[in-house]
Amino acid sequence: MIDIPTPLLDALRHAQHIAVLTGAGISAESGVPTFRDAQTGLWSKFNPQELATREAFARNPKLVWEWYAFRREFIARAEPNAGHYALTELEKRAEKFTLVTQNIDGLHERVRQNVETLRSSVSPIIELHGNIFRTKCFREDTRVSDWLATDEIPPRCPRCGSYMRPDVVWFGEALPRRALDESFRAAESCDVFFSIGTSGVVEPAASLPFIALRNGAVVIEVNPEETPLSASATFCLRGVAGIVMPQILERTAEGN
Ligand code: BV8
Secondary structure, X not given: OXXXXXXXXXXXXXXXXXXXXXXXXXXXXXXXXXXXOOOOHHHHHOOHHHHOOHHHHHHOHHHHHHHHHHHXXXXXXXXXXXXXXXXXXXXXXXXXXXXXXXXXXOHHHHHHHHOOOOOOOOOOOEEOOEEEEEXXXXXXXXXXXXXXXXXXXXXXXXXXXXXXXXXEOOXXXXXXHHHHHHHHHXXXXXXXXXXXXXXOOOOOXXXXXXHHHHXXXXXXXXXXXXXXXXXXXXXXXXXXXXXXXXXXXXXXXXXX
């Protein structure tokens, strides 16, 4: 059992607006390697931070496309874990709830499809770094949902003939404006801010918990390891999301 301080439970019970930022760590228990885990097998010689860039795609579009195709197939076989489900339960109990994710694996969305309908007022999941299951035209930057299957890799945009690319945010690319604005607004207005499963080094997402702190929110970090946020967070729960989050739900439900 993780020790969950009573003041943390009290803050949750009285919260009007709970905001959550997740990173690759929440999908680790679903078997999806975290972003900084050593790349597996064929990809071990590549640094994801160098591969997830426009320059890498322009230099070798086939290699980058195949890297994402490999990750997409791997993720498609993964299932959401107890950490994902616990957040859906937390959402049901909260007055207002905002879920912001850096992950591109779509596992938070998959949970929503698996559980009975949430309140109608449920707010859409904010995907700061896009979604690996969506594709867009490299030149037009517009989404493409279907295209003529040929053996050319990457496939070509049916409209302009340029290569297509995954609809994710690469290093050096701006985050979607609306998603970023909504996540800043949530960090500024929430009472409780969870930072779950993120190493807290990728900007501008890493600034969100600090914005919440500056606006008087209780900030709770859930991570088995220390991060740059740990020294500032109101509470640090040193454990894995799949165990800590269900325990927090259980303790707040018991009212103790
Ligand atoms: C931008 C999609 C500007 C692609 C990703 C300011 C200061 C310094 C640098 C910058 C800055 N501003 C911009 C930068 C540059 C850069 C950056 O931040 N670099 C870092 C590395 C220093 N940022 C950018 O380039 C961003 N763009 O700011 O553009 C701009 C403005 C206008 C016009 C043009 C440009 C874009 C960043 C987005 C990059 N794309 N992903 C892909 O995935 O292929 S980021 C990538 O890293 C993933 O999305 C991932 O989510 C994200 C963050 O990593 P984490 O999620 O934290 O994962 P990580 O593996 O690091 O950590 C896992 C954690 O989980 C660990 O702490 C571990 O202990 C924990 N854990 C493990 N198991 C569990 C667990 N926790 C709980 N339970 C468990 N079971």
